[in-house]
Amino acid sequence: MSSLFILQIIPPGLAEDASSHLSQTLTVLAAYLVVLGVISYLARSRYTGEFSDYVTASRSLGWVVTTLTILATIWSGVALAGFPGSVYALGAPFMTSVILGLCTSAPLIWFFGRRIWILGQEHDFITPGDLLGGYYQSDTVRVYTVIASLVFNLAYTVAQLLAGGILLNVLSAGAISFDGGMVIIAVVVLVHVTTTGIRGIAWLDTFNGTLILVILAVFSVYIIRSAGGMIHVFTGLGRLQTLHTSLPGTSGIFTPLQTLVFGAVFVSGTAVVSPAVWVRMYAIRKKEELFRVSVAFLVLMTLIHVFGTYFIGTYARVVFPDIENPDFVSSLLAFDLMPFGVAALFLVAVLAAIISTTDSYLHVLAVTVVRDLVRAVFMPEMKKARELNLNYLVITLAAGLSVVLALLYPGFITPLAVVAGGLTIQLFPLLFGAVVWPRASTEAAIIAPLGGVFTLVGVRLNLFSDPFSSPMLPGIVASLCVNFFLFVLISYFTRPQPLERIEAFHGVIRKNL
Amino acid sequence: MWKEGWRQAERPDASEIPEPYALWPGGTDRLVVVYFVAVILVSYLGLRFLGTRSVLVGGLPVLMLVTMIISLLFVVGLWLLAYRSRGGGQPRP
Numbered sequence: 001m002s003s004l005f006i007l008q009i010i011p012p013g014l015a016e017d018a019s020s021h022l023s024q025t026l027t028v029l030a031a032y033l034v035v036l037g038v039i040s041y042l043a044r045s046r047y048t049g050e051f052s053d054y055v056t057a058s059r060s061l062g063w064v065v066t067t068l069t070i071l072a073t074i075w076s077g078v079a080l081a082g083f084p085g086s087v088y089a090l091g092a093p094f095m096t097s098v099i100l101g102l103c104t105s106a107p108l109i110w111f112f113g114r115r116i117w118i119l120g121q122e123h124d125f126i127t128p129g130d131l132l133g134g135y136y137q138s139d140t141v142r143v144y145t146v147i148a149s150l151v152f153n154l155a156y157t158v159a160q161l162l163a164g165g166i167l168l169n170v171l172s173a174g175a176i177s178f179d180g181g182m183v184i185i186a187v188v189v190l191v192h193v194t195t196t197g198i199r200g201i202a203w204l205d206t207f208n209g210t211l212i213l214v215i216l217a218v219f220s221v222y223i224i225r226s227a228g229g230m231i232h233v234f235t236g237l238g239r240l241q242t243l244h245t246s247l248p249g250t251s252g253i254f255t256p257l258q259t260l261v262f263g264a265v266f267v268s269g270t271a272v273v274s275p276a277v278w279v280r281m282y283a284i285r286k287k288e289e290l291f292r293v294s295v296a297f298l299v300l301m302t303l304i305h306v307f308g309t310y311f312i313g314t315y316a317r318v319v320f321p322d323i324e325n326p327d328f329v330s331s332l333l334a335f336d337l338m339p340f341g342v343a344a345l346f347l348v349a350v351l352a353a354i355i356s357t358t359d360s361y362l363h364v365l366a367v368t369v370v371r372d373l374v375r376a377v378f379m380p381e382m383k384k385a386r387e388l389n390l391n392y393l394v395i396t397l398a399a400g401l402s403v404v405l406a407l408l409y410p411g412f413i414t415p416l417a418v419v420a421g422g423l424t425i426q427l428f429p430l431l432f433g434a435v436v437w438p439r440a441s442t443e444a445a446i447i448a449p450l451g452g453v454f455t456l457v458g459v460r461l462n463l464f465s466d467p468f469s470s471p472m473l474p475g476i477v478a479s480l481c482v483n484f485f486l487f488v489l490i491s492y493f494t495r496p497q498p499l500e501r502i503e504a505f506h507g508v509i510r511k512n513l
Numbered sequence: 514m515w516k517e518g519w520r521q522a523e524r525p526d527a528s529e530i531p532e533p534y535a536l537w538p539g540g541t542d543r544l545v546v547v548y549f550v551a552v553i554l555v556s557y558l559g560l561r562f563l564g565t566r567s568v569l570v571g572g573l574p575v576l577m578l579v580t581m582i583i584s585l586l587f588v589v590g591l592w593l594l595a596y597r598s599r600g601g602g603q604p605r606p
Binding site: 092093095096099100102103104106107110111114136137138139140229230231234235241242243245246247248256257259260288291294295298299302306310376377378380436437438439441442492495496497498499501502506507510513 | 514515516517518519522523524525526527529530531533534536549553556557560561564565566567569572573574575576577579580581583584587588590591592594595598
């Protein structure tokens with residue numbers, strides 16, 4: 001769900017303001033880093049140093065922690081700053097589309113999450129590749145999950161580092177260089193993840209998620225107070241109010257169908273089959289808690305998007321009607337309306353979201369590469385202690401590679417990240433077959449995603465037109481439709497999995513639901 | 514070593530798949546599916562006929578109110594699902 005279109009989230013002039021209030025910004029930043037250190041220390045004391053604890057926290061996460069870790073993971077820092085910018089530019093329909101996507105995500109998290117959890121418990125699965133590769137008995141399918149994880153997590157990690165580098169540069173009033181800021185974030189994340197495992201990530205996410213919720217609530221109070229009442233946030237738009245507050249929005253692209261389908265496909269896809277969220281399904285303590293996770297996730301996200309993100313983007317349009325880069329609006333408005341210290345805290349909340357996304361994505365990237373490529377293909381007899389050490393090595397390499405990519409190819413990452421989201425969604429039909437539809441065949445699982453990816457890349461490269469004409473993310477809906485169509489068609493012309501395999505998956509799910 | 518176990522596996526005919534694993538759910542599960550489909554349809558109609566109006570209700574644009582109501586309907590659907598999974602619906606065959 002991260003907004004990745006533009007990575008410059010803070011106006012350059014803000015650094016000058018920061019330098020005139022340096023003691024306040026550094027105090028806020030230092031306070032956050034102290035909390036991060038304390039959480040890291042506490043999580044370290046619970047960390048057993050065993051592989052299962054590193055990957056799934058020994059399957060012991062409660063529903064509050066799981067909800068907030070999912071929220072903080074998929075809600076990146078770039079999105080926290082960038083979504084108000086999209087509201088500023090596109091109006092209320094953008095927010096409606098995202099929230100409708102969250103609405104469809106919540107029952108899907110509940111529906112697929114329980115099935116993933118059951119199979120994880122029964123077969124000791126810890127990655128998407130364990131489940132899909134296991135059901136379809138195919139290393140090709142398993143490697144699909146590795147490719148999706150690698151591209152998705154790497155692209156989004158680089159995007160976060162780029163945004164984080166700018167942020168630290170501004171918060172330190174230029175004392176920390178842009179490059180240095182990226183390295184600092186990568187090192188902090190690396191130390192935190194390798195010394196605490198997913199429990200540390202989840203605990204930090206819980207704090208970060210809470211910080212984001214609180215600061216957005218405070219922000220909305222300042223907005224309503226400044227406008228002189230909630231109604232004036234919208235009437236202040238003047239002649240723009242009609243276009244900005246209703247479909248099809250200021251750009252005219254949000255028809256009712258477009259609004260519904262874009263949200264449902266993209267947000268659901270990235271929220272449900274994103275590797276980081278998938279691994280959290282294994283880590284939750286009881287499957288019954290997924291109900292609370294789904295409800296809390298939906299309620300919190302709806303409230304903060306309506307009263308936080310939407311209000312920020314709309315009121316920024318009232319206060320700053322002509323802004324060069326809409327992604328600046330949240331930070332500009334924060335410093336315009338709130339005391340300097342609180343506004344600095346908003347920037348620290350963006351940094352917190354960046355750290356939460358980065359730690360989760362690097363963690364799951366290493367886990368999937370080691371488990372589903374190195375172990376499954378090259379070293380099937382690898383001991384768990386060695387697998388853990390290999391995870392430490394791979395995550396270190398991935399963090400280093402992310403910094404290098406951010407330094408060398410910052411412009412290339414944005415389009416790659418948009419395609420990466422579309423790639424991950426192609427795993428959806430495969431998951432559907434493995435936990436819902438026993439008629440699914442391995443031939444379908446191998447061929448159909450290729451059809452989806454071909455369609456996605458073809459539309460992105462303008463080799464053919466997008467039949468669904470989805471301006472927000474061209475090709476995503478079409479590629480998923482092609483994938484599902486091929487998946488069902490090929491399955492009907494080929495044979496399903498052996499009966500014992502169907503029993504080990506669909507039978508176990510049915511017995512334990 | 515690259516493994517494609519499915520190529521050596523004895524795979525049955527589709528007709529041999531046990532019937533309880535059918536895609537289309539039975540009993541109250543079916544009602545829950547119908548509920549969510551109905552909510553999506555209502556969402557579309559809400560966007561089509563209310564979301565296109567630039568009216569403020571209670572200080573909020575009607576599009577945002579429609580969005581929050583849809584979200585609430587999904588929460589109710591989740592409650593139905595949870596009720597069903599706790600055995601609140603009719604027993605499975």
